Every structure is written in C-alpha cells, then in structure tokens.
Amino acid sequence: MYKTPKLTVVGAGPGDVELITLKAIKALQNASVILYDALVNKELLEYAPQAEHIFVGKRKGCYSYQQEQINELIVSRAKSHGHIVRLKGGDPFVFGRGAEELEYAAEQGLEVEMVPGISSCLSVPAAQNIPVTKRDSAESFWVITGTTKEHKLSNDVRLAAKSSATVVILMGMSKLSQIVALFKKEGKSETPIAIIQNGTRTDEKVGVATIASIEKEVERQELANPAIIIVGEVVRHRERILEIQEKYIEPELVL
Structure with missing residues (x-):
C-alpha cells in the first residue's frame, strides 16, 4: 500500500x-x-x-x-x-x-x-536483422513521426530524405505515397525500404523493396498500421544475413 x-x-x-x-x-x-x-x-x-x-x-x-x-x-x-x-x-x-x-x-x-520500455523504433528493425546504424552504411539515424497532431506529414521527413542517414518513420503508413515522393525527389528511387507490421508479434508481416516499388509490395501483402517504415542501405543487412544462413546452415532432416 x-x-x-x-x-x-x-x-x-x-x-x-x-x-x-x-x-x-x-x-x-x-x-x-x-x-x-x-x-x-x-x-x-x-x-x-x-x-x-x-x-x-x-x-x-x-x-x-x-x-x-x-x-x-x-x-x-x-x-x-x-x-x-x-x-x-x-x-x-x-x-x-x-x-x-x-x-x-x-x-x-x-x-x-x-x-523505460524497449522502443519499437529500434527493436522492431533489429528483430528483423535490420540495424539502424552500420559501418560504411549509416553513421546516424532519424526517428520521425509520420503524422503530426495536425494530421500532416512531418516536415522532418523532407529533411531526412536529403541525408545519408537511416530514416525510421512511425505512424506513417497513411502518408506512404508522400514519403515515397520525397525520397524520389532526392534521387533515391533505388534506396531499399522495409515496412514491418505488428513487429515482434506472432502476426508480424514484413515487406522489403525499393522506394520505387514499395507501394506495390504494400498492396501485394496488404500491409497496414501498426507498422514501422525503415529507409536506408542498412535494410540490405537483412538480406545478407538470410543469404549467409542459407549458405552455411544445413536444413533440418525430416525423419
């Protein structure tokens, strides 16, 4: 008491x-x-x-x-x-x-x-083998809200798109088209992007593509909120880990 x-x-x-x-x-x-x-x-x-x-x-x-x-x-x-x-x-x-x-x-x-709690902006990408910083890929990262209290896209996304940093956007799915347009404007159409819905939960869904193709991937997988958007070269680390595991880990024998 x-x-x-x-x-x-x-x-x-x-x-x-x-x-x-x-x-x-x-x-x-x-x-x-x-x-x-x-x-x-x-x-x-x-x-x-x-x-x-x-x-x-x-x-x-x-x-x-x-x-x-x-x-x-x-x-x-x-x-x-x-x-x-x-x-x-x-x-x-x-x-x-x-x-x-x-x-x-x-x-x-x-x-x-x-x-304090473990923040989703770091842990959700990490659980999918996506670091927010990595030597030779990203020296810093932005964490931005995709939707302000006025229900508009944060102006910080525009600033972040100009940098070489990893960009993590929370609450941004409803603004995805605007986000994609900003990165395309900066010549980053081929930059990798990941969207993770229900991160770390049993119903987690992951979509990985480029800025140019992510909207089609979202449509294909029917990705929606709650989700986290990660933009940057660090997204490639996930694919690299999968390739290494496929190469060196023997599949389990089914008896």
Missing part, C-alpha cells in the same frame, strides 16, 4: 511479451489499477491479476477516452486505489504522451516514476 498516491508510467516494449523489462513486471505486480493502450500485448496483464484493468487506447482515431479524461482517471484512481500503472506500448517517451501524463500527475500531488 502506498502512503502517497502514485503513478508509474511503464513501457511495454514493441509487442513480444518477452521484450518487457524486469522492472516493468515488478511495477505491474505492485499495481492497484492498470490503464493500458491499444498497442499493448494483453498477455502482460497476466502479471497483475490483482489489479483493475482499464482499456484507454485508441485505434484509427477512435478514442475510448480523450487525453484529458485519461489524466483525470489517473489522478482519481490513484487517490482512491493507491498505485496506478500507465502501461504504454514501446517506450512512453518516444512519440507517446508519457511525459505529459507524468507532469499532470505530479502537478496533482502524485508521486511519479518512469520505467
């Missing part, structure tokens, strides 16, 4: 339940109430059978709660129940609103704590 009402914002990781931290699990086990988002793997709630579970996520603009209502719910439940865990996909400080929720709770007199 907490003497002071407390909010712990917890990063749930990219989707695979095994990619959550031990500290996050301990927070779930000590929670009285868990407010969880749409991208959170619901299996994680099994770590907190004693807690009240409240879904506060959204899908394609459909909100179960507005942000102001979530903030108020955090404070009211903390004052009535003690320890609130706000469980958010990936890392709540990377294109999440974890910072805003912590600030609001602190202003209302709650004790606050942040438990």
